[in-house]
Amino acid sequence: xxxxxxxxxxxxxxxxxxxxxxxxxxxxxxxxxxxxxxxxxxxxxxxxxxxxxxxxxxxxxxxxxxxxxxxxxxxxxxxxxxxxxxxxxxxxxxxxxxxxxxxxxxxxxxxxxxxxxxxxxxxxxxxxxxxxxxxxxxxxxxxxxxxxxxxxxxxxxxxxxxxxxxxxxxxxxxxxxxxxxxxxxxxxxxxxxxxxxxxxxxxxxxxxxxxxxxxxxxxxxxxxxxxxxxxx
Numbered sequence: 001x002x003x004x005x006x007x008x009x010x011x012x013x014x015x016x017x018x019x020x021x022x023x024x025x026x027x028x029x030x031x032x033x034x035x036x037x038x039x040x041x042x043x044x045x046x047x048x049x050x051x052x053x054x055x056x057x058x059x060x061x062x063x064x065x066x067x068x069x070x071x072x073x074x075x076x077x078x079x080x081x082x083x084x085x086x087x088x089x090x091x092x093x094x095x096x097x098x099x100x101x102x103x104x105x106x107x108x109x110x111x112x113x114x115x116x117x118x119x120x121x122x123x124x125x126x127x128x129x130x131x132x133x134x135x136x137x138x139x140x141x142x143x144x145x146x147x148x149x150x151x152x153x154x155x156x157x158x159x160x161x162x163x164x165x166x167x168x169x170x171x172x173x174x175x176x177x178x179x180x181x182x183x184x185x186x187x188x189x190x191x192x193x194x195x196x197x198x199x200x201x202x203x204x205x206x207x208x209x210x211x212x213x214x215x216x217x218x219x220x221x222x223x224x225x226x227x228x229x230x231x232x
Contacts, residue, residue, distance in 0.1 A: 081111045081126045084142060090152045095128055095138045102131035114165035117143045117196045125163050133183045139163035139172055154201050170194040170201060187211060
């Protein structure tokens, strides 16, 4: 499926946090007296035990910007997206009925964590797909509240859809199918950028892409060559 899950997952789409580390190496200096005067020795690295070395305490790491994880997201609390979806009354009936494991207990669900709503905690983007073709049938955004519960603040269940996080924006890609298009080869796509404002997402940008019909397995039917003229 061109331009949807493959593009989104490599984008991103996954969000990247950067942790700045700043520090000064402590310098310990000791002076030993002798007949020709004193000599100085510079110590770098961890403080030595004994020997009279003096080291200033290592500076603390600078605090992370508001709304970001100081550990770069490595310790982000993971949630069970299936339980989240099943308990959500906003999810469409058809999507809930289609929300079944593809094999064993493996559900066709992608989950992304990142900052979208300025809540101070990572938001969660959940994409539900079909098992066979991996076509997105629903995109949802959950915002963590102060009591550690999650609220659905975005829902899109129209057509083949997939959502990602890109530098604080919610990017929703919707495949556009013309009559006769195979599932794997839509005619184009709409890429919509949403930004959080106050208590909701507002559309910030929109891009439409038309796909070429002349390439790939979804290309135009081959034209049969004209018959050769009969020999003289």
